[in-house]
Amino acid sequence: MIRKRIQELIKEAINNCKKKGIFSFEGEIDPIIEIPREEDFGDYSTNLAFILAPKLKKSPLKIAEFIVEEAKGSDLVEKIEIAGKGFINFFIKDDVLRDALKNIFQKGVDAFLPDLGMGRKILIEFVSANPTGPLHIGHGRGAVVGDVLANILKCAGFNVVKEYYINDAGRQIATLGESTYLRLKELRGEKVEFPDNFYKGDYIKDIASKFIEQGKNLPETKEDAIKKLSEFSSSIVMEGIIKDLQDFGVYFDNYFRESELYKSGMVDKTLEILKEKGFASEKDGALWFKTSLFEKDEDRVLIKSNGETTYFASDIAYHREKLSRGFDLLIDIWGSDHHGYIPRLKASIEALGEDKEKLKVILIQFVTLIKDGKTIGMSTRAGQFTTLREVVDEVGKDAARFFFLMRKSDAHLEFDLDLAKKTSNENPVYYIQYANARIESIFRNAKEQGIFIKGIGDEGVTHGKEINLGLLTLKEEMDIIKGIIHFYDTIEGSAKSLEPHRLTFYLINLVGRFHSYYNKVKVLGEDRRFTEARLVLLFVLQQIIKKGLDILGVSAPDKM
RNA sequence: GCGCCCAUAGCUCAACUGGAAAGAGCGUUGGACUACGAAUCCAAAGGCUGCAGGUUCGAAUCCUGCUGGGCGUACCA
Numbered sequence: 324m325i326r327k328r329i330q331e332l333i334k335e336a337i338n339n340c341k342k343k344g345i346f347s348f349e350g351e352i353d354p355i356i357e358i359p360r361e362e363d364f365g366d367y368s369t370n371l372a373f374i375l376a377p378k379l380k381k382s383p384l385k386i387a388e389f390i391v392e393e394a395k396g397s398d399l400v401e402k403i404e405i406a407g408k409g410f411i412n413f414f415i416k417d418d419v420l421r422d423a424l425k426n427i428f429q430k431g432v433d434a435f436l437p438d439l440g441m442g443r444k445i446l447i448e449f450v451s452a453n454p455t456g457p458l459h460i461g462h463g464r465g466a467v468v469g470d471v472l473a474n475i476l477k478c479a480g481f482n483v484v485k486e487y488y489i490n491d492a493g494r495q496i497a498t499l500g501e502s503t504y505l506r507l508k509e510l511r512g513e514k515v516e517f518p519d520n521f522y523k524g525d526y527i528k529d530i531a532s533k534f535i536e537q538g539k540n541l542p543e544t545k546e547d548a549i550k551k552l553s554e555f556s557s558s559i560v561m562e563g564i565i566k567d568l569q570d571f572g573v574y575f576d577n578y579f580r581e582s583e584l585y586k587s588g589m590v591d592k593t594l595e596i597l598k599e600k601g602f603a604s605e606k607d608g609a610l611w612f613k614t615s616l617f618e619k620d621e622d623r624v625l626i627k628s629n630g631e632t633t634y635f636a637s638d639i640a641y642h643r644e645k646l647s648r649g650f651d652l653l654i655d656i657w658g659s660d661h662h663g664y665i666p667r668l669k670a671s672i673e674a675l676g677e678d679k680e681k682l683k684v685i686l687i688q689f690v691t692l693i694k695d696g697k698t699i700g701m702s703t704r705a706g707q708f709t710t711l712r713e714v715v716d717e718v719g720k721d722a723a724r725f726f727f728l729m730r731k732s733d734a735h736l737e738f739d740l741d742l743a744k745k746t747s748n749e750n751p752v753y754y755i756q757y758a759n760a761r762i763e764s765i766f767r768n769a770k771e772q773g774i775f776i777k778g779i780g781d782e783g784v785t786h787g788k789e790i791n792l793g794l795l796t797l798k799e800e801m802d803i804i805k806g807i808i809h810f811y812d813t814i815e816g817s818a819k820s821l822e823p824h825r826l827t828f829y830l831i832n833l834v835g836r837f838h839s840y841y842n843k844v845k846v847l848g849e850d851r852r853f854t855e856a857r858l859v860l861l862f863v864l865q866q867i868i869k870k871g872l873d874i875l876g877v878s879a880p881d882k883m
Numbered sequence: 884g885c886g887c888c889c890a891u892a893g894c895u896c897a898a899c900u901g902g903a904a905a906g907a908g909c910g911u912u913g914g915a916c917u918a919c920g921a922a923u924c925c926a927a928a929g930g931c932u933g934c935a936g937g938u939u940c941g942a943a944u945c946c947u948g949c950u951g952g953g954c955g956u957a958c959c960a
Binding site: 355357358359360361363364368370373376377382383406407408409410453455490493494495498520607608609610611619620621623624625626627628629631633634658659660661662663664665666686688689691729730731733734735736737739742750751753754756757758760761764765767768769809812813816820824825828831832835838839841842843845846847848882883 | 886887888889894895896897898899900901902903904905906907908909915918919920921922923924925940941952953954955956957958959960
């Protein structure tokens with residue numbers, strides 16, 4: 324895109340200066356191109372002169388002058404300015420912008436995406452909540468971040484697989500079974516005491532009732548009964564989780580079961596390897612992983628002295644399994660309370676002889692739920708939590724998804740339920756959707772007036788004549804085109820930084836430019852030629868808005 | 884005690900990863916519908932970026948030390 328072309332222009336200027344003997348230094352330089360906040364500072368800007376100054380032992384101002392001298396002939400730019408103590412600011416020619424618009428109009432938005440990934444494979448694992456209870460609002464945040472990040476990475480040319488890891492083999496599942504067992508007894512009129520660490524939510528009662536409704540029988544021994552109930556309960560809960568995610572617009576390519584790792588021998592094999600390499604050894608009857616050899620962290624238990632394996636052991640096996648599937652990058656999305664887990668997992672990857680940088684962990688900070696001005700505590704076991712489903716039912720899928728993406732993931736999020744419900748009309752998501760609906764409305768009116776543009780309506784190009792985009796000259800129109808072009812940079816930036824929230828801010832800004840324009844300029848005006856050019860502008864704009872909302876998993880209704 | 888994260892306008896959050904004069908929305912105040920949808924627009928007020936040092940051309944961003952909040956620190960999951 325244009326940013327890249329500016330970068331090339333600068334590189335060429337540097338090389339020319341080198342050839343002429345003005346500059347002399349070793350190696351290539353990748354100039355950083357920014358989009359300045361202030362429009363006075365141009366459309367693109369570089370701080371290159373500051374970077375080169377110590378290398379060349381020249382003042383930034385002097386260096387900037389040399390570069391500008393070489394670059395100023397380019398037909399890309401209207402003018403190049405040196406500002407401040409050495410910033411170089413580029414002002415793009417309107418024609419170049421209009422050409423870019425035309426290009427997207429003709430080839431479509433999908434041809435206008437960065438190919439950052441070049442087909443490299445990424446596995447993104449998220450949610451992965453244990454099937455012991457319904458998803459709560461915190462899981463929802465992780466679900467959206469993972470889902471949208473996957474979409475963004477796909478747009479940026481990566482091959483992405485979304486995976487849910489089901490912990491179906493551990494202590495928690497057994498506790499779930501025991502909880503159901505007690506509820507069953509209760510339903511039969513027995514008086515029961517619930518230990519503190521049991522699951523007490525009402526959903527356990529529902530599972531127990533369902534067990535009876537389905538006419539299932541319990542095995543004779545308590546042990547077998549609990550085993551059966553564990554399986555029954557967790558599969559019921561898992562079904563519910565999948566349904567909740569579906570209604571939230573989140574789908575997975577793959578569900579991976581922890582129990583598979585045991586069945587396939589992956590856990591044993593992995594522990595064997597660690598032992599062989601000398602990174603795991605026995606002490607006090609337990610098997611320990613020597614985390615301390617790799618990270619500033621303590622050694623951790625893999626097999627307890629009672630013979631049970633820890634989750635850590637199966638997690639190592641799981642990550643080894645993921646890497647064995649040939650992914651170039653593994654992204655894990657975790658709740659921030661698991662942050663202490665990162666060093667040991669990275670250490671284990673290193674111990675297995677892999678590059679630990681292949682694992683990127685994104686931490687999702689807590690969501691504080693506020694109702695009636697008070698915060699609501701969340702604990703699955705105490706059965707006191709607001710489920711994702713409740714929130715989605717109340718504020719809607721679109722608003723809920725967008726809300727979760729309004730903050731970067733490592734910051735706390737305050738979710739005020741009352742506010743989200745009460746002011747849902749003022750939610751930014753409507754601001755964006757409204758822009759789309761407004762554009763659509765313009766198209767409907769245009770059609771009534773018999774105006775058809777390629778892609779708008781169904782009649783093909785109007786009068787077979789070329790539409791003159793040169794008629795787009797207003798500042799507002801140029802601002803919209805620039806906004807459209809920034810879509811490319813936004814996707815690229817979000818993908819590089821793994822920060823999906825950038826897209827929401829981009830869309831709000833983009834759509835703001837449109838709303839301003841709309842209030843100032845009548846698109847369907849007296850002069851047909853202007854109308855046509857403006858319709859093309861809005862057509863491309865709408866494609867970008869729709870694409871952006873599609874990535875966010877938010878709907879784009881034609882009417883609201 | 885040790886470790887990780889956070890602290891920015893009255894509130895909720897941004898700031899393109901070290902750039903120029905820190906930006907939006909909500910809220911407040913004042914304007915704009917006999918023109919394509921007012922779920923919109925235009926304008927104003929609002930800041931010593933928690934505090935104190937340091938690094939350099941340049942710091943909300945990096946380093947050190949405080950203050951206040953969250954989380955972790957298990958042969959838990």
